Amino acid sequence: xxxxxxxxxxxxxxxxxxxxxxxxxxxxxxxxxxxxxxxxxxxxxxxxxxxxxxxxxxxxxxxxxxxxxxxxxxxxxxxxxxxxxxx
Numbered sequence: 001x002x003x004x005x006x007x008x009x010x011x012x013x014x015x016x017x018x019x020x021x022x023x024x025x026x027x028x029x030x031x032x033x034x035x036x037x038x039x040x041x042x043x044x045x046x047x048x049x050x051x052x053x054x055x056x057x058x059x060x061x062x063x064x065x066x067x068x069x070x071x072x073x074x075x076x077x078x079x080x081x082x083x084x085x086x087x
Contacts (some may be wrong), residue, residue: 018034018035018036018037019032019033019034020033020034020035021033022030
């Protein structure tokens with residue numbers, strides 16, 4: 001389910017980006033918060049804060065890197081088995 005949500009967040013184009021004035025939580029200076037409206041199947045339109053989306057993209061990138069490392073390790077194991085069986 002999480003992978004599906006991440007996929008749709010990355011693939012769907014945002015129909016609207018909202019910029020809302022909001023104070024900084026640390027210094028209370030005037031700032032703005034950016035959110036995007038997107039549509040996820042089986043849900044209504046969803047408003048997602050840009051920070052959350054960036055974190056989700058980073059998590060997805062980390063999952064891809066881990067999967068690539070696992071595939072590389074499997075290839076190395078198969079190569080070692082082939083080398084051992086040839087001797």
